[in-house]
Structures are given as structure tokens and as C-alpha cells.
Amino acid sequence: MRQFLAVVAGPAVLTALTTLAVLAVLTVSACSTPTPPRTGAPSVTPTGPAALPAPNGPHPVGTTALYLKDTSRPDPWNLDADARELKVTLWYPTGRRDGPRAPYMTPEESELLLKGKGIAGAPYDTLSRTRTNAVKDAAPAGRRLPLVVLSPGFTEPVSTLTSLAEDLAGRGYVVAGIDHTYESHATTLPGGRVAGCLACDSDTDPGFGTGVVRGRAADVSFVLDRLISGWGGHGLIDRTRIAMAGQSIGGAAALAAMVEDSRVRAGIDMDGTTYARIPRSGLSRPFMFMGSPQHVPGGRDASWDRDWKRLTGWKRWLVLSGSEHGSFTDSPLLEDALGIRNPPGVLPAARSAELVRSYVAAFLDRHLKSRRQPLLDGPSPRFPEAGFCPGACGRS
Template sequence: MRQILAAAAGLVVLAASGCSAPTPPRSAVPPATPTGPATLPAPTGAHPVGTTALYLKDTSRPDPWNLDADARELKVTLWYPTEQRDGQRAPYMTPKESELLLKGTGITGAPYDTLSKTRTDAIKDAEPAGRKLPLVVLSPGFTRPVSTLTSLAEDLAGRGYVVAGIDHTYESYATTFPDGRVAECLACDSDTDPGFGTGTAQGRAADVSFVLDRLPSKWDGSGVIDRSRIAMVGQSIGGAAALATMVQDPRVRAGIDLDGTTYARIPKSGFSRPFLFIGSPQHVPGGNDNSWDRDWKLLTGWKRWLVLSGADHQTFTDVALLAGALGVTPPYGVLPAARATEITRTYVAAFLDQHLKSRRQPLLDKPSSRYPEVEFCPASCGRS
């Protein structure tokens, strides 16, 4: 269910969590003094990053949220390595998308177009470079556009991955289509409905499978993709969708859930493809969310369960990086934004390098003195 951090804590949540906490009432975030446009951390890989957007229509099924639509329309943002170092930087989002997102989350301390001025590192419509690159699908949290995972997407592209971020239409505050239409959130008040999590995760799994079907024919640069090496990473309900997709679609070889309650029904015989849980302390064994305890027992292949001390639900997104530009202050005790981004990028990339590039990563075998915030579960985490 949607979880909006209390305004008293001072940190705006740019989306709903898709987790199991009850939904508190909405309230406006107290205005503060914005620090100016935000700049995302530069990608750490060796390659410059390009980006482009695709618009796909699935005529085989109606839209699950819009009863007037007889087809499911999706926006897919691609990030990828390029040799081009100069060119127009891609906008973080459009002014209208920024306005709808800030209004939806109750932010009043910054101009509504603030997020459209956020500086990214990806060059718009640059030519892709490389060959036989692994593909990573990204799925965001509920009410959030995939742009709120841009810092992670750009970093993976710079490391030699093609990243396909899916905007699940009508599940975020704004999705803009090529003809100028802006699809607003029709699902935002549905997260307390019975079966919401299970249905949403299954719907997103269908979105992902459709994108994988169509990507080769719809993107001119798709020749750089190695279709035998595909993984999925999701935050919140997007993390739930990663597991749900893997259960349904064998093309996805490995998956990561970033702090999301899971809903997929795993076969009792077990599930053997590699999977990584990374979450906040609510996901320690016996914590507020028991879905990881349940699923851990059924994961029979390579698996890790990591908890970040000092993290909250938005640690794994761009939210904290944007807080200053929006005139809000992260709550006490949360990992600093730069550190949270570094840890998320590092462990996600290590998992993908090991399972899509066959590069063994000792970082994933045991706790690291370089990242003492990361606890390995279920053996010892949450007991210090």
C-alpha cells in the first residue's frame, strides 16, 4: 500500500511505496527555501550515456485502469552506452510532469516546474554503441514515474548495460505520450483495495513481457542488446513486479527488489533463478514486512537479502537527491543522499555483473568494511 512519509519529518515522498504500511492522510509538505536546480551524481562507468523514449501500444489487452481504453499504452525510456560526449542533455521530466508530481505529493515550497530543470547526464537521442550488451528492465514505485530512478539507470548504462525503464500508465502522477496527451494517475486511490498489490504486480509483469516482445522491432538500436542476458530491477511495487515477472517470464534471468513488499505466488517446488533483496530496516527478519521471510524459503538458487541501516523507503530512488531543490529536508537518521546512491548503485551493479556478465563479485559474499551500513540477512541482520 501507499506509504507517504509524515510531513513533520520534512522529507517529501515523490510516490507511494507499494508496501504494507497503512496509508496516512495526505498533507502538504511545509515550504522551505529551495537550493536551486538539482544535479544528479555523474555515472561511474567508462561510457558516455545516451537516452531515448519509445511509445508502445498493446492491442491484445485493455488497460487495467482506464475503462475507456481498449489497449494498453506504455512509455519506455532507454538508457545505453554511446560514443557521443556532446549534445542536448535529456530533461529529467517535462514541466507538466513536474507540476503534477509536486501537486500530487503536496509540495508547496518550490516552483512547480522545478524537476524539469534537474540536470541529467544522458544525451538525448544519441546513437547507441557496443554490441551484445545485457538488458536491465526498471520498474518504479507506485505513483512515481521511472525518471525517479534516473541516477541508477544512467550509472548502469555507463557501465555497459542497456536499461529499459517502463512508465506503467495511470499508475503514476503523469505519463506524457508523443501526441502531447498526459495520462494522469487513475490508480492512485486504489491501493487499499483488496488484491491491489497482487493485481498491480501481475499487470506490471504483463507490461514487461510485452516490452520484451516489442523492443527488438520498435527500437532502431536494439541490435546492441543480447536478448539472452536480461534482468529486472524494481523499487517498491516495482520490486514486487520484478519477482512476479520472473515467475511468469523465463527470459528474465535475474532480479532485484529494492524495498518492495512481494506478492507473487512462488511455486512450492522453489524458484532457482538469482534474486537479490535490498531494503530498509522494515525488512529485517521479523520486521514490519514478512513477505521477504516467506519468499526467502522458496528461493532455491543464488540469493541475498541485504538491509541498509539508516535507510528508508525512498533511499533507493532519486528522492533524497532532489530534496534540496524542492525545499524539503530529509528526516533525521536517513542515509545521506550521496551515500545512499553510492551504495545502491554499487550493489545493484555487482549483482548484475555477476549474473549477466559472469564476473564474480566478492562484495556479495559477506559484509564489507567499505560499506558497514549493509547487513547480510537473515543470519545476523537487525540483531546488533
């Protein structure tokens, strides 16, 4: 696994390998079959704050945070909480081009995330200084906009999908990124409370992944209830055009949410082992698997082979050569700032972001905006890294 990996040299190599082993356990139990730990990769001098690439599309991007409380159910991780609290970050088109850019995360969130991942080569507030593109608390613009829900990987805040979220908002989507409380190293709640990863204490329990995606599906349904009925004024969101995408166990949650909630018309799983069982009658709504080479048919993760057979509607299965588990997040874009070297053979940060943005947007444009997308019809000379499975999509 390569999401925010600690890469050190010399006497610290043993410590790094221990950290990688821990991350691999998390990946097996809750995210996806892991990429074998990399050994001996040297660190480099951190370059200073990272900057996310500008969004595509014609619209300036705004962002704001909502704090929601579901009093109909207790929190699955915090036994002292009789309601489920969620932080939802929204990205959307706005008419405002100037204004303060939203922080990527707070300094405390940055510190807790880097400590949780065992990264000590850069100042702990490094991620909080990442430059984003969205104007903080700008007023939304438009009517009846399609909605995309994003769900991050286990232990990750939804801010690690900011580049994708900003890009989709620039293309005319409302994006709702859910921080699933107590499932990441840091989630800031009202009053400055910071929720840590209580779920990390249970990640090796039998049935953990199944329980996580079930809980995340409930989170999604609750958020949809609140967004459709309340946020942003009447008519901002088109309740008939809703999709979901996620990375790692967030991708597995996208499939689970579609099984449980028919309002989610289309879904994308980015490199996540799936846990929800598709009914025997199948799932007829559009779905796309997009992953690293470990997800080739017959590969190390058999869950996609199983579920592919029960996807009875429009479907695609893409494998990106040179990608790793973290390639579907902001992780590669942040490596220079963290002093982590991109090894040979792995997609460069800008290229992985371009691939993910392009194929996710093409899928959503086709299924939420009814726009023909030749990019999804087969291999493209523009993106030779994208192999279409289960045919000749490569094996590594």
C-alpha cells in the same frame, strides 16, 4: 514513507501530517510496509535545480523514449482504452559525449507529481530543471549488450530512478525504464497527452497489489518482445542476458515478472512488499532483496520471510541501515531543490546513491556478465551500512 515528502513547519504541520497519512495508505496498499510518518521536521529554503551524480563506468550515456501500444489487451485502468499504451525510457552506452542533456521530466509532469505528493515549498517546475547526464536521442553504441528493466514505485514515474539507470548505462548496460500508464501522477504520451493516476482510485481495494504486479509483469513481457525484436538494430541487445530491478511495488513486479517470464534471468526488489506467489517448486534464478530496516527478518513486512524460503537459487537479502523507503530512488538527491531537510540518522543523499548503485551493479555484473563480485560475499568495510540477512543484519 519519504518519497518526495512535503515537510513544512508552523501552522502547516497539520496539513503535512494529513498528506503523510495519505502517503502511508498508498504504501500499505501497494508498495511496502511504511516507515512511520515523521513529525515536526522543518523545511529549508530550496537550493535551486538539483544535479544527478555522474555515472560510473567508461561509457558516455544516451537516452531516448519509445511509445509502445499492446493491442492484444485492454488497459486495466482506463476502461475506455482497448489497448495498453506504454512509455519506455531507454538509457544506453553511446559514443557521443557532447549534446543536449535529456530533461528529467517535463514541467507539467513535475507540477502534477509535486501536487500529487502535496509538496508546495518549491516551484512546481523544479523537477523539470534537474540536471541529468544522458545525451538526448544519442545513437546507441555496442553489440549484444545486457538488458535491465526498471519499474518504479506506485504513483512514481520511472524518471525517479534516473540516477541508477544512467549509472548502469555508463557501465555497459541497456536500461529500459517502464512508465506503467495510469499508475503514476503523470505520464506523457504521444501528442502531448498526459495520463494521470487512475489506479489511485482503487489502491485500497482487496487484492490491489496482486493485480498491479500481474499487470506490470504483462507490461514487461510485452516490452521485452518489442525491444528484442526491434529497437536499435539487430544485435544490440543480448536476449540471453536480461534482468529486472524495481523499487517498492516495482520491486514486487520484478519478482512477478520472473515467475511469469523465463527470459528475466535475475531480479532485484528494492524495499517492496511482494505479492506474486512463487511456485512450490521454487524459483531457481538469482534474486536479491535490498531494503530499509523495516525489512529485517521477522520485521514489519513478512513477505520477504515467506519468499526467501522459496528462492532456491543464488540469493541475497541486504538491509541498509539509515535507509528509508525513498532511499532507493532519486528522492534524496532532489530534497535540497525541494526545500526538504535530511533528518539526523538518515543516509545522506550521496551515500544512499552510492550504496544502491554499487550493490545493484555488483549483482548485475555477477549474473549478467559472469564477473566475480566479492562485494556480494559478505559485509564490507567499504559499506558498513549494508547488513547481510538473515544473519546479523540488524533490527530497528
